[in-house]
Amino acid sequence: MASKTTILTLPEDELVHPGNRACAGCGLSIAYRIGLKALGRDTILVVPPSCLTVLQGLYPIAATQLPCLNVTFASTAAGATGVLGALRALGNTSTTVAAWAGDGGTSDIGIQALSGACERGEDFIFFCYDNEAYMNTGVQRSGTTPQGAITTTTPFSGKRQQKKDVPAIIAAHGIGYVATASASYPLDLFDKIKKAKTISGPRYIHIHIPCPAGWGFDPRYTVKIGRMAVESGLFDLYEIENGKWRLTGASRKLIAGKRRPVKDYLETQSRFKGLSEKRIDKIQKEVDTKWEGYAQAMSVKRDQDGPEPE
Amino acid sequence: MNQNVIQIRWHGRGGQGAITAAKIIANTAFVSGYTGVVMAPTFGTERRGAPVLTSLKISRGKIYDLSPITEPDIVVVLDHLLVEEANVVSGLKPGGLMIINTPRTPADYPFPGITVATADVTTIAAQVGLPPGIVNTGIIGAFARAAGLLDIEDLARAIEVEFTGKKPKRNAKSAKVTYDQTIIGGQ
Amino acid sequence: MHIIESGNVAAAHGVKLARAQVIAAYPITPQTPLTEKLSEFVEAGEMKAQYIPVESEHSALSVCIAASSTGARAFTATSANGLLYMVEQLHWAAGARLPIVMCVVNRGIGAPWTVWNDHQDAMSQRDAGWIQIYCADHQQIIDTVIQAYYLAETVSIPVMVCYDGYILSHTYMPFELTDPEKIDAFLPPYKPAYALDPAHPANLNTVTLPDIRPDIRGHMAPGYMEIRHDLHVDLRRAIGVTADIDEKFSAAFGRGGNPFLEPYRCDDADVIAVCLGSLSYQLRDVVDALRNEGIAVGVAGVRLYRPFPDQAVVDLLAGRKAVIVFEKALSYGNQGALYGDIKAALYPCTDRPAAHNYILGLGGREIQTSQLLEALRTSCKTPDAIGDDPVWLGLKM
Amino acid sequence: MKEKPFGYRKSHSEPGPGDGGRTGSWRVRRPVIDLEKCIPAKRNKPACFTCWVFCPDNVISRTIPPVIDYQYCKGCEICAEECPAHAITMVDETIFIKE
Numbered sequence: 001m002a003s004k005t006t007i008l009t010l011p012e013d014e015l016v017h018p019g020n021r022a023c024a025g026c027g028l029s030i031a032y033r034i035g036l037k038a039l040g041r042d043t044i045l046v047v048p049p050s051c052l053t054v055l056q057g058l059y060p061i062a063a064t065q066l067p068c069l070n071v072t073f074a075s076t077a078a079g080a081t082g083v084l085g086a087l088r089a090l091g092n093t094s095t096t097v098a099a100w101a102g103d104g105g106t107s108d109i110g111i112q113a114l115s116g117a118c119e120r121g122e123d124f125i126f127f128c129y130d131n132e133a134y135m136n137t138g139v140q141r142s143g144t145t146p147q148g149a150i151t152t153t154t155p156f157s158g159k160r161q162q163k164k165d166v167p168a169i170i171a172a173h174g175i176g177y178v179a180t181a182s183a184s185y186p187l188d189l190f191d192k193i194k195k196a197k198t199i200s201g202p203r204y205i206h207i208h209i210p211c212p213a214g215w216g217f218d219p220r221y222t223v224k225i226g227r228m229a230v231e232s233g234l235f236d237l238y239e240i241e242n243g244k245w246r247l248t249g250a251s252r253k254l255i256a257g258k259r260r261p262v263k264d265y266l267e268t269q270s271r272f273k274g275l276s277e278k279r280i281d282k283i284q285k286e287v288d289t290k291w292e293g294y295a296q297a298m299s300v301k302r303d304q305d306g307p308e309p310e
Numbered sequence: 311m312n313q314n315v316i317q318i319r320w321h322g323r324g325g326q327g328a329i330t331a332a333k334i335i336a337n338t339a340f341v342s343g344y345t346g347v348v349m350a351p352t353f354g355t356e357r358r359g360a361p362v363l364t365s366l367k368i369s370r371g372k373i374y375d376l377s378p379i380t381e382p383d384i385v386v387v388l389d390h391l392l393v394e395e396a397n398v399v400s401g402l403k404p405g406g407l408m409i410i411n412t413p414r415t416p417a418d419y420p421f422p423g424i425t426v427a428t429a430d431v432t433t434i435a436a437q438v439g440l441p442p443g444i445v446n447t448g449i450i451g452a453f454a455r456a457a458g459l460l461d462i463e464d465l466a467r468a469i470e471v472e473f474t475g476k477k478p479k480r481n482a483k484s485a486k487v488t489y490d491q492t493i494i495g496g497q
Numbered sequence: 498m499h500i501i502e503s504g505n506v507a508a509a510h511g512v513k514l515a516r517a518q519v520i521a522a523y524p525i526t527p528q529t530p531l532t533e534k535l536s537e538f539v540e541a542g543e544m545k546a547q548y549i550p551v552e553s554e555h556s557a558l559s560v561c562i563a564a565s566s567t568g569a570r571a572f573t574a575t576s577a578n579g580l581l582y583m584v585e586q587l588h589w590a591a592g593a594r595l596p597i598v599m600c601v602v603n604r605g606i607g608a609p610w611t612v613w614n615d616h617q618d619a620m621s622q623r624d625a626g627w628i629q630i631y632c633a634d635h636q637q638i639i640d641t642v643i644q645a646y647y648l649a650e651t652v653s654i655p656v657m658v659c660y661d662g663y664i665l666s667h668t669y670m671p672f673e674l675t676d677p678e679k680i681d682a683f684l685p686p687y688k689p690a691y692a693l694d695p696a697h698p699a700n701l702n703t704v705t706l707p708d709i710r711p712d713i714r715g716h717m718a719p720g721y722m723e724i725r726h727d728l729h730v731d732l733r734r735a736i737g738v739t740a741d742i743d744e745k746f747s748a749a750f751g752r753g754g755n756p757f758l759e760p761y762r763c764d765d766a767d768v769i770a771v772c773l774g775s776l777s778y779q780l781r782d783v784v785d786a787l788r789n790e791g792i793a794v795g796v797a798g799v800r801l802y803r804p805f806p807d808q809a810v811v812d813l814l815a816g817r818k819a820v821i822v823f824e825k826a827l828s829y830g831n832q833g834a835l836y837g838d839i840k841a842a843l844y845p846c847t848d849r850p851a852a853h854n855y856i857l858g859l860g861g862r863e864i865q866t867s868q869l870l871e872a873l874r875t876s877c878k879t880p881d882a883i884g885d886d887p888v889w890l891g892l893k894m
Numbered sequence: 895m896k897e898k899p900f901g902y903r904k905s906h907s908e909p910g911p912g913d914g915g916r917t918g919s920w921r922v923r924r925p926v927i928d929l930e931k932c933i934p935a936k937r938n939k940p941a942c943f944t945c946w947v948f949c950p951d952n953v954i955s956r957t958i959p960p961v962i963d964y965q966y967c968k969g970c971e972i973c974a975e976e977c978p979a980h981a982i983t984m985v986d987e988t989i990f991i992k993e
Contacts, residue, residue: 007943018953018966019912024920025970029950042695046563053704057913060710060718062700065909067693069566070702072585075559078551082519082563082571083693085547089518089569095695113559116552186947212970220971223948312782333669336501340671347501349669374778375866376664594901653901690899691906700907713910719903731900 005190011037020063022055025219027183027209027226028129029055032100034186035127035207036066038193043096044087046071046079048110050102051136052129074109076101077117080124096125096197103130106206107143107166118173118202125196125203128166131211139214146234148279149271151214158274170204171240177203179239179248183210184226188237188249195239208235216270228265230254233287236294247294254291255298262287314371315346316459317379320364321398322388324357327446330472331388332366334450338460338468339368346373361396368459384457387411388431388445393419409456409492411445416495427456429492431484438483447473447481451488462489498674504665507635507672508574508600508658509534511642513544514680515598517572518687521549521560525579526612527662528602532574554579558586558599565595566701568692570646573597576662577604577611577618584622587655591626591728593702596649596656596687598642599627603774603825604662605860613861614662616773620826620834622657626728628735629803631773632660633759635672637800640752647684647742652735654728659802661775663861675750683749732804739801757806758813762788763795768877769814769850770796771839772823776864780823783869792877799835807842814839815846819880821873824887825858832887853883857890864891912966917951921969923984925962931981935959945973945982 015036022029028051036043045068047053053070057063071079080099087095101110106128114126133151134140141151143164150158171178176199181189189207196203210226212219229235230250237251247255262284266272275283318335322328329351336349346369352362365379381401390412392398402408404423412418413433416426431448440447447469454462466485470478502510508531512520520539522532538544547564551557554575561571575583580601590597601619605611619629628648632638638660645656660666691699705721712718719727736757743756761781763769770780777798787794797813799806814820820843824833831837836854843849853876858864872890876883929935933942938958946956953963954973962973974982 007947008940010947012956014952016952017909017911017913018951018963019914019917020951021914021917022950024950024968025972026950030948030972033950033952034947044567044693044695056700057703057907058710059703059705059905060712060907061913062698062703062907062909063911063913064700065698067695067698068700069563069693070700071559071563072589074555075562075586078521078556078559079563081549081551081556082521082560082565083567085519085521085549085560086564086567086569086571086692089547089564090567112553113556116556119552120550218971220975222950222970222972223976312785333501336669340499340501345671347669347671349501350664351667373670374781376668376775377779377864377866380865594904651900690902691904698909700909702905703907705905713908721905724903724905727898727901727903734897734900 005187005194007187010187010190013037015041015065017063017065020055020057022051023213023219025212025222026051026055027131027211027222028052030186030223031129031183031189031207031209034190035100035193036064038190038197039096039098041066042094043098044069044083046076046083046097046099048073048076048101048105049136050105051131052100052102054136073105075113076105076110077113077122077126080126081117081120081122084123097123098125098127100127100129102136103128103132103144104134104142107164111169114170115173118170118175121201123200123202125193125205128204128206129209130206131209131214132163133214135211135214148266148275148283150274151271156274158272167204167206173202174243175202175204176200177239177241179204180206180208180235180237182208182226182230182235182237184223184230185237185249192239214271217268221268225265225268228260228268232260232262232265233291234262234265255295259291312369312373312375315367315369315373315375316384317382318366318368318384318386319379319382320366320386320388321392321396322362322364323392324360324362326388326443328362328364328388331446331450332364334465334468334472335453335460336366336368338464342460342464344368344370346371348373348376350376350378361392382406384409386449386453388449390414399424407456409449409452411449411452415493425495427452427492427494429488431488434487434491435484438487439480440477440484444481444484448484448488451485452492454485455489455492456494462486499671500674501669501671502635503530503667503669504635504638504660505531505602505667506534507639508642508660509538510674511639512572513538514675514677515643515646515684516570517546518569519547519549519561519564519571520573521551521557521571522573523551523554523557523575523579525554525576527604527666528574528576528579528600530666531600531602554582555586558583558590558597561597562586562590562593562595565597566593566693568687568689570687571597572599574600574602576602577606580618580622581606584625587622587625587627590655592725594653594728596646596653598645598649598656598658600642601657601659602662602666603659611860614664615825615859615861616659617826617859619657619659623803623834626654626732627803628654628656628732630656630658630801631799632658632665633775633778633798635665635670636752638665639672639674640746640750643680643684644742644746648735648739650687651738651742652731654731654735659774664775673752679749683746736801736804736806755800757801757809758797758799760797760813761795763797763813765793766795767793767818768821768880769817770794770821770823770873771799771835773799773802773825773835776823776825776858779864779866780869780873782866783873786870787874787877790874792874794873794877802835805838805842810839810842811846814843814850816848817850819851819853819876819883821853821855821876823855823857827856827887832885836887851880851883852885854887855890856887862891916965917968918965921967921987923969923971924964924987924990925967925969925971925973925982926985927960927962928981928983929959931979932959933979933981942978944976944978948972948976
């Protein structure tokens, strides 16, 4: 992999204007700002309804300095397909086409078009920014809302079902690059996008996005809470390159290091206030089991390949 | 309704090529001066072996009525078993013509007021070296002879064009031999 | 050069001649042979286009919307439930002012399932902001597809080219295949005022407020209502553009001349039958038969249904004894939509005719010429006894 | 009157700042950088810039010293929370009312 980006090597060019309508402390704003730096100016965006629609501005002013096609909720990946089709027809093979959808727009209403586009091998980068509920419409549960989270449609005891594993679903299409990232690790996100740009075909990047208003925490903790999700092993940073899965960055360090108790993370947010100790224990056990699996997979891999360079 | 339109109904089985036969006749009719040509296969799903219908209307002027043929002038039957199975005589105009691929003779099909023409297309096709069951080119020969609307040489040429790469000569020969061997009965 | 082919293949040749650049489609009967033919053209290298086999009709039109927004000439086709699955995108394409052309191979809508012809699919979308043109034969299909691009790109409004499923789509008829060079001379390439471009970034179709609002230079920009008003005004203006394009086409190719309604033996007619699609041609034979009986009747097929050419309707129908509207669709619980539109157009006329509405042919119910003859004869002989309720023709039980 | 071109008004937005207005007014407390503690300011060379990276609203410059655009800063306080040198403190806006 290319040398890692540092704060000092991160491009200064800003593609998102200040004074936009995103909430104070919006995790999406961080990821989006960094993401566009990585994508660069020769990019066309495709965006369905979501908080990003609001962030990007109301007619006639746009907060984003890239060309952007707003599309209907279910049509993001098809929209990106159409942009690509036209660019090919017009002889443009250099412009990056990036779709940037929320978790509902990806995992629920958008998954049919996304699956179709992945199967066809469309040459785009699809971003799912996962703030774990329909935030733009007022915090309704989505397919990626984690179990136990209170939303306006799981109002009392929280969501009963588990979080849909969208990156695994997309990876099952056998595409060249799938990665997870977090708004709290902007340089990791930046490097993953840079890597994605060197690969062709469908690429999928799933970004965990803390949301102060939707999750119930003070805006100043956005970055901290995103970090805790990773440090507790609840949300994992990894990439799947040509079918090869590997933990990256902060998550990779957790194999040898110590994970924070999930309780630390859950207690920071009012959306989890309905969780009993028993349910927290259950979540902890599930996370432990997942990580035991990771450790086993890694040791098998190490036996086969020898130590992997970090 | 329009008396100047010649209405031809084709009875065959899915996969037998009745549509292709009708298409060859449609093309030949058009170049022979029938500027109105309408060929409509059965609307819906066509399954191999099941009875199917194709309508062909030809006229010296433009045809406006695209509705299915209910009162044909000519009925063409690609498989004699359909004579009973599909009620092929339904609506056939008095004085109309029925052309059947059959080993039997017109006398075996005593439809009142109808001229019956027969040809053993299946046997002829095998004799000219076509694979078993290819009867849609031979039947064109029977049609040419019995209906007398189109020239057999024009039709044979059209067959060769349509069957480019698929035994064009043998298919054309099948039509020509059938033309010679078609038996036309009395009314 | 004339060829004898199906209506779907005629449409495919139209798309090829129009040099569509991005084609996205999802299979549905009876549209499929059209898109199969296009994929064949593309794969054989006869047509330089991107053929995108999408996973749904919603995506088919989404791809066209995005491709058109990026500056490519886009095409799709569908029928029945496929069209309804696109509905959100239909309205979007019109609101975004994208000159997409779509063939709607008219078919009845489930439930219960039907694959056969009627007009309920396209008629149900008459308010989507698209231009709708109906065809009566293969020559009109191929010629309309080509003119549709000219029209769509001139007025920045998408166009639906509608033709009867099976009756036209699967029926073989002769039609003229014009030389590509002549079509190129007629139809200029697609040059949108704006296309997505990193060198000139713009954010398309963002949330637009109820009220007007200043842009970054302080000039007032329209609100949602102004933008939608423009769509309506431009649709009305498209009536004139349709006529201009028809005139150009007629001059170049000698075909056309009736862009709004296609009249047959209407000049001295007391009674005029009106309908959409191939039915108007079937009615020509009926009109001939009734003329032989001494009845002064004519028929007019509506070609341009949206925007509704109300002046042409008034010019043709005002002062007649009766207008008989035959429809393969209806606004359930009310009456045929075309019937309502025609009555509304004639309402200001003092000499408006009596009007009568027949509903027929739903879900592919065979329309026998003898039935039409009987119905039209009855309506001609007793025009004053005509009621306003639609009469269902051909119900069997 | 000359007729307008077809479709000349569409919902096509142009990029520019301040779509949401002067979002600085959303703030209750204001981040103030203590240049004595701020790493790049102290070292007088490019360093740290954690506040710049994490600012959701792109209102902190990557300069020495970093400068905050109070016209648009929404006062989320992430910069104060993340500053490794604890150089940013949040000051009640009421103090600045007179300015």
